[in-house]
Amino acid sequence: MSNSIHLNKIHIQDVFTFLESLPNDYIDLAIVDPPYNLKIADWDNFKSKKEFLDFSFEWIDLMLPKLKNSGSFYIFNTPYNCALFLNHLKNKKVYFQNFITWYKKDGLSYCKRRYNNNQESILFYTMDAKKYYFDYESIRIPYNSVERIAHASKKGILKNGKRWYPNQNGKLCPDVWEITSERHKNKINGKVIKQNHPTPKPKEMIERMIKASSKSGDLVLDLFSGTGTTSIIANQLGRKYIGCEINKNYIDSSLSILDIKTKRSKNE
Ligand SMILES: C[S@@+](CC[C@H](N)C(=O)[O-])C[C@H]1O[C@@H](n2cnc3c(N)ncnc32)[C@H](O)[C@@H]1O
Numbered sequence: 617m618s619n620s621i622h623l624n625k626i627h628i629q630d631v632f633t634f635l636e637s638l639p640n641d642y643i644d645l646a647i648v649d650p651p652y653n654l655k656i657a658d659w660d661n662f663k664s665k666k667e668f669l670d671f672s673f674e675w676i677d678l679m680l681p682k683l684k685n686s687g688s689f690y691i692f693n694t695p696y697n698c699a700l701f702l703n704h705l706k707n708k709k710v711y712f713q714n715f716i717t718w719y720k721k722d723g724l725s726y727c728k729r730r731y732n733n734n735q736e737s738i739l740f741y742t743m744d745a746k747k748y749y750f751d752y753e754s755i756r757i758p759y760n761s762v763e764r765i766a767h768a769s770k771k772g773i774l775k776n777g778k779r780w781y782p783n784q785n786g787k788l789c790p791d792v793w794e795i796t797s798e799r800h801k802n803k804i805n806g807k808v809i810k811q812n813h814p815t816p817k818p819k820e821m822i823e824r825m826i827k828a829s830s831k832s833g834d835l836v837l838d839l840f841s842g843t844g845t846t847s848i849i850a851n852q853l854g855r856k857y858i859g860c861e862i863n864k865n866y867i868d869s870s871l872s873i874l875d876i877k878t879k880r881s882k883n884e
Pocket residue numbers: 629630631632649650651659813815816817840841842843844845846860861862863866
């Protein structure tokens with residue numbers, strides 16, 4: 617079956633038809649950036665919360681068997697929706713690892729009756745409790761306290777009776793990620809510039825996930841590809857990729873597409 621699958625391409629196809637076409641136990645790492653139901657585009661506009669959750673649980677359930685036992689997956693969404701996804705996933709044979717907070721330095725909305733939304737969430741799961749790949753060394757981040765670390769580099773710091781020296785590559789990556797959103801990065805004189813896609817994810821964030829949770833040559837699933845950020849980074853890092861996106865106009869021109877017409881591709 618896998619011989620007929622076209623790798624290193626974005627499949628222009630509805631997510632359900634696409635997932636049904638994949639073999640089971642196939643994917644090493646899935647990075648999934650689905651609709652959030654925030655009404656920011658046609659594809660993000662569901663009639664009701666129930667319709668959104670039915671849609672979300674359907675693709676989640678179709679995706680899980682496609683992952684290898686050694687595989688991992690990440691799912692983006694609002695903190696509230698991630699909590700609902702987590703509740704759905706608690707009955708599946710998957711292993712919760714982290715509820716990552718992405719501090720975007722840019723609000724999703726303009727709130728005056730509650731706190732302004734400044735974060736998105738990312739669920740990180742593995743398919744096995746122990747046998748999964750995680751390269752914590754490749755995703756170290758700079759220490760915050762520059763002076764203290766400069767001092768410790770020379771003489772070390774006494775911790776529990778032992779002398780501790782900082783790691784030259786930085787500290788272990790925490791579960792709060794402070795990464796500027798693409799929307800915020802691309803502002804001109806403080807004004808939001810309309811982009812080809814409303815919600816491309818920051819490249820450095822996707823790079824962190826791919827480096828941590830896959831090896832060179834592994835197959836990365838880029839579900840709901842959008843511009844194809846995950847596929848581009850996977851390719852740059854020497855991973856294979858396969859993506860799915862319903863709107864071919866979003867895809868970055870550096871990526872090749874496979875345009876498959878299906879009955880469920882309602883946006884075409
Ligand atoms: C949040 S965006 C992904 C953005 C992407 N991570 C990037 O960096 O550009 C979600 C994408 O899912 C696509 N989409 C929505 N419903 C879909 C469906 N049923 N099947 C396939 N793609 C769909 C939308 O067109 C949109 O581009």
